[in-house]
Each structure stands twice: as C-alpha cells, then as structure tokens.
Amino acid sequence: MHRTLEEIEADALQCRKCELCETRTTVVFGVGNPDAEVMFIGEAPGKQEDLGAEPFIGAAGKLLNRMLERAGINRPDIYIANVLKCRPPGNRDPRPDEIQLCSPYLREQVRAIDPDVIVTLGNFATKFILKTDKGITSLRGQAYTAGKFYVLPTFHPAAAIYDQSKLALLESDFDLLGELLRVARERKAAR
Ligand code: SF4
Incomplete structure (x- = not known):
C-alpha cells in the first residue's frame, strides 16, 4: 500500500536530510493532477521555482507550456516534479549524495x-529513471519501457531556450509524446 501524495508532501516539507535545506526558500514538492497519465520529471528547482514553491514556473516553464500545447496536452492534466525538491545554490548540478537522499520522495510520487x-x-x-549512464543526447528521440x-x-x-538545434529536437520529442499517449490510451482501452 503506497502513501498518498499529501502524506509524502507533508514529510518532504519538513525535510532536512541534506544541506540544501539550509539555503532553500521553499521545498518544491511537485504539482498537478494526482491521476495524471503523463508525469514530467525535471532536475531541481531554479530561482523562480524556489520562490514560488512550484516547478517549472520560470522561463523553462513557459517553453514547457508551449511544448505541451504542441503535444495536445493541458498543463493541469499532467503532474510535474523534480529529482531534487530543494534548489541547489546558484543552480549548480545536483550532487549524487543529494539525489540519493531525496529520491525516495520521487519514487513514492511515481508510485502514487x-x-x-x-x-x-x-x-x-533520465539517468535516475532509466538507471543508465548514457547521456540525454544519445537517449532522446525514442521511447523506452521501465x-x-x-x-x-x-x-x-532550460537547455533549449537559447539553442535552436535543441529546440527543434525538443519539438520533435513532444510530437512523439503525442503519439505515445495515443498508443498508451489504446493499450489501456484494450485491457
Ligand atoms: S533536497 Fe530533498 S533530501 Fe535535501 S533537504 Fe530538500 S527535500 Fe530533503
């Protein structure tokens, strides 16, 4: 029996397991439809997210909204969370020990x-969910099962905002997402 999102969030909001608790403004747990058919997982809160307590509300969030529209998805229908729930200072990369300490929240969110x-x-x-050391450039462009x-x-x-070549690939991946959702719905309907 898994815990509800509310129970997991109540724990995360009190969390002091890693040193990011010293520099965060808020814990950015995640937001969206608890019954979402598609869940998005990012890296960690940025400055705007740390202040607003919500993932993807800054410039990267605006681009994400455009991509969702492209795939025919309404943002209120998805759930969105990050690997780390607290902002690393200066937006530095998450450290392995921080990911290890924080990841139980994400695992429980996925289960819920x-x-x-x-x-x-x-x-x-990507490395966390697919348990791989391969980089995103070689992995993107196709779907996997886990x-x-x-x-x-x-x-x-955030990587595609000022990089036109990445933006084109991001668009192509969201086109694929639209297709993938159609397949997932058909598979569900056939059960
Ligand atoms: S980043 Fe995760 S493990 Fe670290 S204090 Fe925040 S919620 Fe806790």
Whole structure:
C-alpha cells in the first residue's frame, strides 16, 4: 500500500536530510493532477521555482507550456516534479549524495501517481529513471519501457531556450509524446 501524495508532501516539507535545506526558500514538492497519465520529471528547482514553491514556473516553464500545447496536452492534466525538491545554490548540478537522499520522495510520487508515461527532462531525471549512464543526447528521440511505464527522455527545456538545434529536437520529442499517449490510451482501452 503506497502513501498518498499529501502524506509524502507533508514529510518532504519538513525535510532536512541534506544541506540544501539550509539555503532553500521553499521545498518544491511537485504539482498537478494526482491521476495524471503523463508525469514530467525535471532536475531541481531554479530561482523562480524556489520562490514560488512550484516547478517549472520560470522561463523553462513557459517553453514547457508551449511544448505541451504542441503535444495536445493541458498543463493541469499532467503532474510535474523534480529529482531534487530543494534548489541547489546558484543552480549548480545536483550532487549524487543529494539525489540519493531525496529520491525516495520521487519514487513514492511515481508510485502514487502511477502514470502511463514518464517524460524525463534532461540528464539527471533520465539517468535516475532509466538507471543508465548514457547521456540525454544519445537517449532522446525514442521511447523506452521501465517496468510498466513508457519513458520518453528529452532535453530539459532550460537547455533549449537559447539553442535552436535543441529546440527543434525538443519539438520533435513532444510530437512523439503525442503519439505515445495515443498508443498508451489504446493499450489501456484494450485491457
Ligand atoms: S533536497 Fe530533498 S533530501 Fe535535501 S533537504 Fe530538500 S527535500 Fe530533503
């Protein structure tokens, strides 16, 4: 029996397991539809997210919204969370020990939401979900299965804001997401 999102969030909001608790403004747990068929996983809160207590509300969030529209997905229908729940100072990369300490929250979130498709945004989320050392550039562009989930790795939107070549690939991955959701729905309907 898994815990509810509310129970997991109540724990995370009190968390002081790693040193990021000293520098964060807020714990950015995650937000969205608890029954989402697609869950997005990013890296860690940035400055805007740390202040607003919500993932993907800054510039990267605006680009994500555009990509969702492209795939025919409404943002309130998805669930979105990060690997780390607290902002690393200066937006530095998450450290392995921080990921290890924080990841139980994400694992429980995935179990509670039980999505059909997980979209991993960037290297950290992709490596965590697919348990791989390969980089996002070689992994993106196709779907994988991890347990019962379809997993679609793509670039973190922040990496595509000023890079037109990555933006084109991000768009192509969100087109693929639209297709993947159609397949996942058909598979579900056939059960
Ligand atoms: S990053 Fe995760 S493990 Fe570290 S204090 Fe925040 S919630 Fe706890």
